[in-house]
Amino acid sequence: MIIISNLCKRFGPKEVLRGINLKIYDGESLVILGPSGCGKSVLLKHIIGLLKPDEGQVLIDGEDITKFDQKRLDALRMRMGMLFQSAALFDSLTVEENIAFGLRKHTNLSDLAIHHIVSEKLEMVGLPGANHLMPSELSGGMRKRVGLARAIAMEPEIILYDEPTTGLDPIMTCAIDELHLSLKERLGVTSIVVTHDLNSAYRIGDRLALHYGGRIVAIGTKDEIINSPDPLVQQFIRGEAKGPMTLL
Amino acid sequence: MILLDLIRDFVLLFGSLAILFLQSIYWTIHGLRTGRLGWKNLMDQMSRIGVDSFPMVAITGFSTGAVLVVQIGYQFAQLGAQRYVGGVVSMAMARELAPILTGIVVAGRIGSSIAAELGTMKITEQIDALETMATNPVDELVVPRFWGCTIMLVVLTIFTNVIGMIGGSIVAVNQIGLTMTTFVDSILQNLKIQDLMGGLFKAMVFGALIGVIGCYKGFTTEGGAEGVGKSTTGAVVLAIMFILAVNYFLTVGINNFNTAYLS
Incomplete structure (x- = not known):
């Protein structure tokens, strides 16, 4: 299980992550949604140890990887795979x-x-x-x-996907989603997917989380997210320019 | 305040270069001990550095040798000291001109290309990708380039010396009126092995500098294409500045060593 606790990261004056709290269960597919530039990729890079947080922890199987030395981090990365944007x-x-x-x-x-x-x-x-x-x-x-x-x-246990279907045609998007699901079924892979593609998110996500303003503002199953009364969630899934969520 | 900032920036730069140098040495030793040194990668880099630089190095060496003989030859002829032309030209080439000019040519040709290549890798997340595959970027990227530059600068400097002598001999025979035997004899009588070795030692240090500075500039690239452009230019300027500055200290050190141990 991956537990992210109070994760904070600042780049100069810009506070990108402001206390992220998240649990990802073994074998689960968690999709992280959110507007461009809100720090979703930064969050993924913390999970694989490419970035060190200013505050907070990333616990993988109970161990805080932010404290790992290079050797332990490399050993962990052998169990992980990442698809970059x-x-x-x-x-x-x-x-x-x-x-x-x-x-x-x-x-x-x-x-x-x-x-x-x-x-x-x-x-x-x-x-x-x-x-x-x-x-x-x-x-x-x-x-x-x-x-x-x-x-x-390398048949990893955990795969991080940073916008896996951006730039793909709908048929290939569907093929990638099916591949994702088959990997999950066949190998029990834990996946964390950052995407803007709602159709893809609904297809592959066991749970969906909405990242906005440096925090996770909503998390739940597909139905819970679709039926959420939260105006931020509704604005994002309806793709409306006007609403509480401002363009970054 | 500006002076303090400059000093701080220089100390930071010097420290970062020193750390990258030490990391390169560490990963080289680690690679040798574990038998996982990337020999193929190193050979590829050496071949690329040598092949890419050779034409420019050859032209530079030939031209420098020829011009030196023109400049020195007529003066020496007036003094009746033609038989020293070969010796003086070969000593000037071996001690100073070959390593410095080869260093500057390679800094422009290879230092810039290393910074551009690694800078592009940095901004396109390829270096992050390496790390996610449990691969240290210094081990994978810096070590072969560092040793490639260090070894090939020595090899290229040997070529510069030889080609410079060929250029010098052609001018000496055809313009100054020396015989080939006089020119070659002069070289053999005056050029000492320590002159050659001192120059090659300098070339080795310059090669290491070019490799480390090119890699450092690549790794610290930020932004898009503009950032890569800045890194590329920065790598050349910094490498040439370091070569010129370090050359003075190397010259003094080598002279002192020769005086103390080889005279």
Whole structure:
């Protein structure tokens, strides 16, 4: 279980996280919704230890990872995968080398075994045979899918998705959502997904949380969120420009 | 206050470069001990640095050797000291000009490209991605570039020396009227091994500086394309400033060492 407790982060004068409290249960898919620039990606980066909070804790299986040294953090990261907003593929490596990166670094698998894993993951994300392409030859959607294949290559227990379906067409969005659900079913993966895509959020989220103003202002199941009387929630899910939620 | 800010900025910069240097050494030793040093990555960097820089280094070396002989040759000829031309030119090249000019060329060509490459990786979250895959960015990115620059600057400086001598000899024979034998004899009689080694030691230090500064500027890139541009320019300017400043201290140190132990 992941417990985030009173997490605060400030960048210069800007207070991005103002006491986030959140529990994510094992095997659960939690979707974090919220307007652009509200700090959702910053929250994800705290969960994987890329950022240190000014205050607060991130407890994973009861241990506060904000106090971890590099060695323990690396050991934890071997159990996690992250899909970045921009996919963050290594430009100088082929698709296969990108996906195989963690496997080559941290396992003693043979080249053939790694090649099989890479091909399997590429097939899962709908890109069979793309092994030898360079990231510069891929469209935005393809890059994201390769990023996802890389995130799941080591079969992690926890996957963090930073806007996994942004830039994808509706059919591919649905395919990625189905992949997400199958990973959850097959491997019992715990997922934290940051997205703006409400349809996708409703499909994959066991619970949905609304992040606004540096805090989690609402959390609940799909039905609880849809039926929430909170004007912030209603404005966000209806996509209205006017309301209590101001544009950042 | 401005002076204090400048001093503080310099101390911070110097400290950050020193930390990155020490981290590079640590990860090199760690890689050697665990057998996980990225040899392929290092070879790729060395090949890239050498191949990319060689044409400019060759032109610089040839031109410098030729110009030196033109400048020195006529003066020495008037004094009847032609037989010293080769020796003086080779000593000037080996001790100072080859390492400094190669350092400046590589700082412009490679230091900038390292800063641009790592800066782009930083702003596109590739460095974050490395960390999420339990990979230390210094180990993966800095170590091969640091050693690539350090080793290849020595190799390129050897080429600059040789090509400079070739350029000098062509001018000496065709314009000054020396024979090739006189020119080569002069080099052999006057150029000492410590002149060459001192110059190559300087080249090694300059290479390390270019690698560390390029990587530091890349890692500290902020913003978008503008930030990458600033880092790239900053890496070249900073590397050249450091090379020129450090050269003085190296020259004094090498001279003192030669006087104390090799005279």
